Amino acid sequence: MNQIENNTLIHIGNILNTKGIKGEIVFNVLVKNIFIPTDSKIKIGYSKHFCKEYTIRQDINTNSIYSSLLLKEIDNKEKAIELKEQGLFIERNTILKYNPSIVLPDEIIGSKIINNDTDEFIGIVKEYWHLPANDVLLVDTNDGEIPIPYIDDVIKDINIKNRIIKIFLLDGLMELKTKKK
Numbered sequence: 001m002n003q004i005e006n007n008t009l010i011h012i013g014n015i016l017n018t019k020g021i022k023g024e025i026v027f028n029v030l031v032k033n034i035f036i037p038t039d040s041k042i043k044i045g046y047s048k049h050f051c052k053e054y055t056i057r058q059d060i061n062t063n064s065i066y067s068s069l070l071l072k073e074i075d076n077k078e079k080a081i082e083l084k085e086q087g088l089f090i091e092r093n094t095i096l097k098y099n100p101s102i103v104l105p106d107e108i109i110g111s112k113i114i115n116n117d118t119d120e121f122i123g124i125v126k127e128y129w130h131l132p133a134n135d136v137l138l139v140d141t142n143d144g145e146i147p148i149p150y151i152d153d154v155i156k157d158i159n160i161k162n163r164i165i166k167i168f169l170l171d172g173l174m175e176l177k178t179k180k181k
Contacts, residue, residue, distance in 0.1 A: 009048040009089040010104060012062065018081055023074035027088055029062040030130045034099045036060040036090060042071070043089040051089055065132065105135075107160050113139050113148065116156045116166040122146070125165070137165075146177040 012034070013027035036042070037059050045051025057070035069088070074080050095102065105128040113122040123141035128150075135150035148154060148167060157166040 008092045008106070009043060009051075010092055010095055010106070011048070011087050012090055012095075013067070013088045015044070015083050015086050015088065016066070017084065018077050019068060021077050023070065023076050023080040025069045025071070025074070025080050025083060027067060027069060029065055029067050031095070031102075031104065032062055032135075034060075034062050034095055034102060036094065036098060040090070040094055040098075042069075044083055044086050045089070046086055048087075048089055051087070103158055103160060105130075108137065108158070108165065111158075111160075111163040111165050113137070114164055114166050116168050122167070141177060144177045144179045146174065148173070 010031060012031045013029050015025050015027050017026045018024060019026050036056060038056055040056045041053050042056055043051040043053050054074070055072040057072045060067060060069055074083070092104065095104065108125050108128055111125045113125060114120065115122060123139040123146065125137045126140040126145065127138040129136040129138060129147075137148040137150055139146050139148050149170075154167050154170060154173075155165060156168055157164075159165075
């Protein structure tokens with residue numbers, strides 16, 4: 001199991017557009033249900049390694065698939081447009097400070113998936129996909145891969161410490177498995 005560094009930058013979204021004339025930025029949300037307060041630092045760039053730090057001018061709440069952002073350094077539409085298509089990154093410590101019970105996507109990778117009803121081992125989370133309708137866990141099984149929807153109807157318990165996720169197997173879910181070649 002890999003140790004996750006506390007100062008790791010977490011990709012929380014991508015800038016899609018601007019709104020209004022005062023530099024408001026609209027972004028798609030990759031990490032749902034987080035709160036980040038005014039005066040927190042956020043980094044914007046094409047990757048975690050090539051980004052610039054900004055200061056949040058108004059609280060961020062990512063409780064929808066889209067959210068908006070105001071930055072102290074960006075006060076007009078022209079400056080905001082220059083940031084279009086870039087990623088938004090926040091330090092793990094900042095997210096956890098204001099959202100202590102959140103489970104971040106990188107904490108789920110490598111977790112065991114267990115059938116909640118039978119305690120049967122299904123597989124290991126290989127990837128975390130951010131999709132428009134709902135997020136999906138790609139699970140590596142003994143004989144293939146299966147996409148597991150990351151929704152309340154399926155995910156019944158997440159134990160980050162022991163890296164175990166218990167799921168309810170919806171009818172037909174196992175039929176989505178692709179066979180190993």
